[in-house]
Amino acid sequence: MEKKQRTLLQGFEWYLPEDQYHWQKIAELAPLLKQIGFTSIWLPPAYKGLKGEKEVGYAPYDLYDLGEFQQQGTIATKYGTKDEYLACIHALKENDLEVLADIVFDHFMGADEKEEVLAERCKATDREAIISKQRMIEARTKFTFSGRKGKYDNYQWSWKNFSGVDYDDKQKEEGIFKFVGKKWNSPVDNENANFDYLMGCNLDMTYPETIQQLDNWGKWYQSITDIDGYRFDAVKHIKFDFFNQWLLHRRKEKEQELFIIGEYWNNDLQKLENYIDQSGALLPLFDIPLHYNFYEAAKKGNQYDLRKLLVNTLVDSRPEWAITFVENHDTQEGQSLESWVLPWFKPMAYAIILLLMKGTPVVFWGDLFGIPAKKVEKMGQTLIILLKIRQQIRSNYxxxxxxxxxxxxxxxxxxxxxxxxxxxxxxxxxxxxxxxxxxxxxxxxxxxxxxxxxxxxxxxxxxxxxxxxxxxxxxxxxxxxxxxxxxxxxxxxxxxxx
CATH class of the missing domain: 2.60.40.1180 (Golgi alpha-mannosidase II)
Structure with a gap:
């Protein structure tokens, strides 16, 4: 059987209903997704998060709770239960669809208890600059996972697993607090001098127990899901070489290659290329510059020079490392990186990523099925036709x-x-x-x-x-x-x- 061009679906959008039905819905859609022309699907984070059944997935609480335990006010996640998640993966694989898990290794949120920690405040725009005296703060850094009662793993996370937080409960003060004796991880993105800290309890990727616990979890997770690959969130905030060993172990356990994607949100092509080089050329990256070219082209209309659509993009400079996309959950209306491509230009953008045979394209759930919560219509037949054409392609000539x-x-x-x-x-x-x-x-x-x-x-x-x-x-x-x-x-x- 001839190998088809890899085509991904991002299997969610931000404003999906909080009905715990999404895993079942995707399982039901699996045959249709194959017919349309998808080879792969990226599923949303599956573990329990800060907001319980309302959590989209980017504020992780307990990586071992895939919708099985009464924690954060719910058993099921926003998308359903553990059994439904595993059944969803099985249904996708039965339809020859490659399944990618969305993994957040930057931070934890929703701690069970507070701890007193000696800390010092850092300047927001220069994380290496200390702007306060050392003092004891109350940090929400103790994760006991009492609802799980030690099933799968009995490790309890404490402040030692982290390097900093953004709130002092003692003085009710917001700010970036680095724990004394800790350093921000490096190398990471150099915005704000060091962009290791993003939010919540920042994972310390130099602390041996943190590294070991994430590795233990990876082995467990892969063994129960038989996942085919990973999409890693916020990699610019994570020590650039962290994934080398983690992925080496997962590949050995899987005994086959894994499909990997990294999200490094930066419009600067040189930063993306630098990450690919410094991380050991392990992670293809989302082509952020290409997305912003689409965004600008749509806004500027005939004032935009279409000859420049691919200029300074990853798909042009390193196509084998480029994951191309038009939209994602962060670019949606009301989200942190809102940069929605106007509807009139969207068919052109999808033609670029689906029919110009460079890079690996990702189709956004909201473009395929619409975004009812925001009254955004699906693209309809145009997108389906482009996908069906791509399904026929056997070369890059x-x-x-x-x-x-x-x-x-x-x-x-x-x-x-x-x-x-x-x-x-x-x-x-x-x-x-x-x-x-x-x-x-x-x-x-x-x-x-x-x-x-x-x-x-x-x-x-x-x-x-x-x-x-x-x-x-x-x-x-x-x-x-x-x-x-x-x-x-x-x-x-x-x-x-x-």
């Missing part, structure tokens, strides 16, 4: 035509694989227009139509497979051979995307 500030395009051309799928993509952020592009001699004298239905001109290719492809203003057209297009559209019509 393409020609690019990024030669005009308002109209750009590319073609997927002849390859040695007779089953390969050829197409032409053209997009405009301004007026109607056209571009002469080559698909290849195998397509000579064939008729191509815009499978999206945005332009109705039939393009007949000449004897060497060159044609003049048309696009409407502020629009996208994807030209596919006429009979193939009709067959694909018939398949799409059979899919029930609710």
């Amino acid at each position: 393409e020609l690019t035509y990024f030669d005009d500030p308002t109209i750009v395009g590319w073609t997927h051309v002849d390859s040695l694989n007779e089953r390969d799928f050829n197409y032409a993509v053209i997009m405009s952020n301004d007026q109607n227009g056209s571009k002469q592009m080559c698909i290849g001699t195998r397509a000579a004298h064939k008729n191509y139509i815009d499978i999206l239905g945005n332009h109705h001109q039939i393009v007949r290719l000449n004897e060497v497979g060159i044609g003049n492809f048309y696009v409407k203003e502020r629009s996208l057209a994807v030209y596919v051979e006429e009979t193939v297009a009709k067959k694909l559209l018939a398949e799409v019509e059979q899919l029930d995307i609710k």
Whole structure:
């Protein structure tokens, strides 16, 4: 069986219902997700968090509680119970979908008890600068996990596992407090001199017991889930070399390669490249610069030079390390990194990540299924068609035509694989227009139509497979051979995307 192009779904958005049903819903959707063309799915954090059944997952409390124990006011997490989670993973795997877990190793939150700790306050904009005398503070750093009663692991976390907190309960004072005798981990991102501290109880990745406990948990978690890979949150705040040993152990236990993604949120390409180099080239990263290029292109309209869409992006400089995306849970309306790509440009952005064969694309749940809580409509058939086209691709042979500030395009051309799928993509952020592009001699004298239905001109290719492809203003057209297009559209019509 031929290997398909890897295509991920981010299996959640921030404002999902707090109904503890999400694991069951994804399990039910598994056959459909495979049909649409996904090969992989990234699931939200599965363990118990600070807000209990309301917790999206990024304020971890007990890594061993996957919705099994009465803790933080609930047994189930926002997404369901442990049994439902494991059943969800099983259903996805039964449909040949690779499953990635979302892991937060930066901090813990929701401690069970307070401890008195000698600490000193750091300057918010320069974490290496001390701005107070040493004093005893009350820190919420004692994690006893009493609801779990020692099942799976009886270790209790204390201030020694952490390097700092952001609140002194004794004086009711907010600030960044570093524990005396501790140092911020390094190397990490150099924003604020040292960006180790983000929030909550900051994990000390130099403390042997912390390292050992995270490793113990990883072995347990992988053994019960048989997970295929990991998405690591906030890696710019975690000691750059931490994951080397952790992942080495997981790979040995799995006895096969794991698919890994790191989230390093920074628009500076050099910082992403530096992390890849310093971390031992272990973690492909989300292409943050590309996302912001989409965001700017959508906002600026015809004032944005489309030739620059891929400039200073990870997918352009190191495509094998680039995880491309249009949106995620942090870019949504009301979230910490809000940078929502305007709807008119979104089909073009998805065409870039799905049909330009560089990097590994992630489709956002909210774009596929909508965001009812914010009255955001799903993208509908356009996104499904792009996914179905990607599902047919067997090679990376393409020609690019990024030669005009308002109209750009590319073609997927002849390859040695007779089953390969050829197409032409053209997009405009301004007026109607056209571009002469080559698909290849195998397509000579064939008729191509815009499978999206945005332009109705039939393009007949000449004897060497060159044609003049048309696009409407502020629009996208994807030209596919006429009979193939009709067959694909018939398949799409059979899919029930609710």
